[in-house]
Amino acid sequence: MADDLLRVEVVSADSEVWSGDAEFVLARTTDGELGVLPQHAPLLSVLVESVVLIRGEGGDTQFAAIDGGFISVADNRVSILCEQAALSEDIDAGEARQDLERAQSDSDDEDAARQVRWAEARIEATEKAG
Amino acid sequence: MAASLRELRAKIRSTQATKKITRAMELIAASRIIKAQARATAAAPYARELTRAVSALATFTQVEHPLTTEAENPERAAMLVVTSDRGLAGAYSSSLLREAERLVEKLHQEGKEVDLYVSGRKGITYYSFRQREMVDSWSGFSDNPRYDDAREIGAELTKAMLAGQVGVEGDDSGGPKDDDSDEAHDVPAVDEVHVVFTRFRSMLVQEPDVIRLLPLQVVEGEEKPADDEVLPLYEFEPSSEEVLDALLPRYVQARIYFCLLQAAASELAARQRAMKSATDNADDLIQQYTRIANQARQAGITQEISEIVGGANALADATAER
Numbered sequence A: 001m002a003d004d005l006l007r008v009e010v011v012s013a014d015s016e017v018w019s020g021d022a023e024f025v026l027a028r029t030t031d032g033e034l035g036v037l038p039q040h041a042p043l044l045s046v047l048v049e050s051v052v053l054i055r056g057e058g059g060d061t062q063f064a065a066i067d068g069g070f071i072s073v074a075d076n077r078v079s080i081l082c083e084q085a086a087l088s089e090d091i092d093a094g095e096a097r098q099d100l101e102r103a104q105s106d107s108d109d110e111d112a113a114r115q116v117r118w119a120e121a122r123i124e125a126t127e128k129a130g
Numbered sequence B: 001m002a003a004s005l006r007e008l009r010a011k012i013r014s015t016q017a018t019k020k021i022t023r024a025m026e027l028i029a030a031s032r033i034i035k036a037q038a039r040a041t042a043a044a045p046y047a048r049e050l051t052r053a054v055s056a057l058a059t060f061t062q063v064e065h066p067l068t069t070e071a072e073n074p075e076r077a078a079m080l081v082v083t084s085d086r087g088l089a090g091a092y093s094s095s096l097l098r099e100a101e102r103l104v105e106k107l108h109q110e111g112k113e114v115d116l117y118v119s120g121r122k123g124i125t126y127y128s129f130r131q132r133e134m135v136d137s138w139s140g141f142s143d144n145p146r147y148d149d150a151r152e153i154g155a156e157l158t159k160a161m162l163a164g165q166v167g168v169e170g171d172d173s174g175g176p177k178d179d180d181s182d183e184a185h186d187v188p189a190v191d192e193v194h195v196v197f198t199r200f201r202s203m204l205v206q207e208p209d210v211i212r213l214l215p216l217q218v219v220e221g222e223e224k225p226a227d228d229e230v231l232p233l234y235e236f237e238p239s240s241e242e243v244l245d246a247l248l249p250r251y252v253q254a255r256i257y258f259c260l261l262q263a264a265a266s267e268l269a270a271r272q273r274a275m276k277s278a279t280d281n282a283d284d285l286i287q288q289y290t291r292i293a294n295q296a297r298q299a300g301i302t303q304e305i306s307e308i309v310g311g312a313n314a315l316a317d318a319t320a321e322r
Helices: A093-105 A110-129 B002-060 B092-109 B121-129 B147-170 B240-321
Strands: A006-012 A015-029 A032-036 A043-056 A061-074 A077-082 A085-087 B076-082 B113-119 B134-138 B192-200 B206-214 B235-237
Touching (some): A006 A043, A006 A061, A006 B002, A015 A077, A015 B002, A032 A043, A043 A077, A043 B002, A043 B240, A061 A110, A061 B002, A061 B240, A085 A110, B002 B240, B076 B147, B092 B113, B092 B121, B092 B192, B092 B206, B113 B121, B113 B147, B121 B134, B134 B147, B147 B192, B147 B206, B235 B240
Parallel strands (some): A006 A077, A043 B235, B076 B113, B076 B192, B113 B134
Antiparallel strands (some): A006 A015, A015 A032, A015 A043, A043 A061, A061 A077, A061 A085, B192 B206
């Protein structure tokens, strides 16, 4: 049984956001969407700010917002590394919207743009989960 | 005699007040260490996975990246000094700054100029008092660093490092680079980056330590992967260069974050120890003063008794003579 599941870790810079077994992982890389099933070839890829879908054993699905980062796949181990990550259930949609508005009204430097994309990813995660 | 008794009591009272303060600071530091250690543990998986990814890349690709390439003759080095924002932590800051001075000395001997980057108010005061120029400085987070702080510092240092590489490439003769060619950058170009911070060995031992952050040496303790754990042949998407481009700056930031967390835990441990000994000293002082005060009080009473007895005797003698 253990051979047929992916061991998934979502790790942000200051904590491990989620870890567990999953059947399927969907992430968005710089090249487009990437689906990972068990026995996937070893891969290291760059992710964009987006929502990662993790379908666990038995079909319960997790959505995690990430602010870019990496996915590494090897030996049925999937690590998703990012500076910030949040599970949909931990995200306060209202707060994310406020953050988005504030970031959009800010000056358009790189930092604000990153804040915007991070807020959008979080809102997307709550919408997908809800 | 009575005046000095009053003085002593005042001293005891003020020492007691000081003791309450140092005791509180000791307890605060103690509780914060636990938090700091928890944060260090929480940050460990990210650093571990990042290291795995970087070493996978380094093992299977021959990509040259500015952040990993040794300069042929390095002549400028950046030094990041991680100090605390506040004192009251014993020899924490001074031993760290001593280590930093040693590194400066060593780099000078190797013929490198040193650019200072300082984090923490104590370090900033130290260098500005000595009128040594700092390229950049950060403060306000020494006992509770966030990842954003590390990102800011990392971005600055990476920029300085990359500026240096551009200078080398622009100079095809291979000799020392023309300084005026890249003086236009707002960050002076450097060939190496060193970090001086305090490593948290245990609650009792914290040592100032130096690591060379850049150019990266990816052999992080674990050299090539061990025989039983063969690193798989990764595919890189979109390409190994682009993955490396994205990966290395993050790796640098994660390393800086690690240093900041270690420094924070060390600072709190040093503060706890310093405050504990301050509290103990206050206890000793209170005990000493109390003894002297009791002595003074008894001496006062004895004197009063002998005065009364003497007065009564004199009175008795006077009436007897009449």
